[in-house]
Amino acid sequence: MELDDLKQKWKQNDTIRKIKNTDIMELIQHKSYGPVAALKKAFNKQMRLMAILPLLIFATNLDDVQKVFTNIMFWSYIAFCAGVIVYSWFNYRLVRKMEGMDKMVKPNLEEQIDILETRVRWQTIGIRIVAIYFIILMEVLPYIQHIRMLDKWHSLSPLIRFTFYAAFLALQYFTSRRVLYQKFGCHLAYLKSLIMEME
Numbered sequence: 069m070e071l072d073d074l075k076q077k078w079k080q081n082d083t084i085r086k087i088k089n090t091d092i093m094e095l096i097q098h099k100s101y102g103p104v105a106a107l108k109k110a111f112n113k114q115m116r117l118m119a120i121l122p123l124l125i126f127a128t129n130l131d132d133v134q135k136v137f138t139n140i141m142f143w144s145y146i147a148f149c150a151g152v153i154v155y156s157w158f159n160y161r162l163v164r165k166m167e168g169m170d171k172m173v174k175p176n177l178e179e180q181i182d183i184l185e186t187r188v189r190w191q192t193i194g195i196r197i198v199a200i201y202f203i204i205l206m207e208v209l210p211y212i213q214h215i216r217m218l219d220k221w222h223s224l225s226p227l228i229r230f231t232f233y234a235a236f237l238a239l240q241y242f243t244s245r246r247v248l249y250q251k252f253g254c255h256l257a258y259l260k261s262l263i264m265e266m267e
Contacts (some may be wrong), residue, residue, distance in 0.1 A: 080082060104166050107184070110251045111160040118149040118156070140213055145207060148198055155194075176261050181256055188252050194236075195244050195262040203233050 122145065129135070162180055208230075210218045223228065 070099055100253070103255040103262070106107075106255045107163045107252065107259075108137070108160060108167075110255070111156045111163060114156040114164055114251075115153050115160070122146050122149050128149055136142045138213075138214065140209060141202075141205060141218075142217065144202070155191070159184060175261070176265060181259055181263070184252070188248055188256070192244055199237060199240050 122142075125142065125145065162184060166180060167175060206218060206221065209215060210222050
């Protein structure tokens with residue numbers, strides 16, 4: 069008699085656990101809301117923005133197209149945008165995989181969240197490296213190539229220029245962390261908390 073009661077309780081607990089896991093997976097995998105949908109939108113938006121920005125720069129310089137195509141700064145910016153697009157595309161694909169998962173998903177989801185968290189940390193470091201690269205380029209480029217805008221910038225005293233660079237790097241250091249957390253980090257943290265509730 070007691071054995072039958074224990075079996076019945078165990079079956080009920082197992083059913084409750086399955087329902088709970090199903091509800092959590094529905095929340096995670098929902099197409100229009102939830103952390104996975106938010107991450108997909110963020111990576112998709114990043115890809116679109118990086119595809120549009122070079123076109124806008126090109127459009128504003130249509131009066132001298134040849135100068136644009138020979139501009140090292142322009143090609144550096146194109147390379148940066150292409151890198152961000154490739155990075156976002158890989159992350160977008162990874163997030164899409166999360167939507168199609170079923171059966172034994174917890175370990176897989178944990179692994180993929182770890183990958184995304186690592187990539188977001190890389191992005192933080194990458195943004196700083198790119199900022200330093202463009203600062204060096206702005207300082208060195210006038211000695212290699214004549215660009216009117218940079219000539220005006222170099223007409224300012226080095227003290228003003230380097231103070232501006234230092235202020236920009238300090239601002240970028242603090243804002244990039246906050247922005248990346250709002251765009252990606254908070255969704256990854258929420259996803260982690262949901263997975264921890266899974267059995």
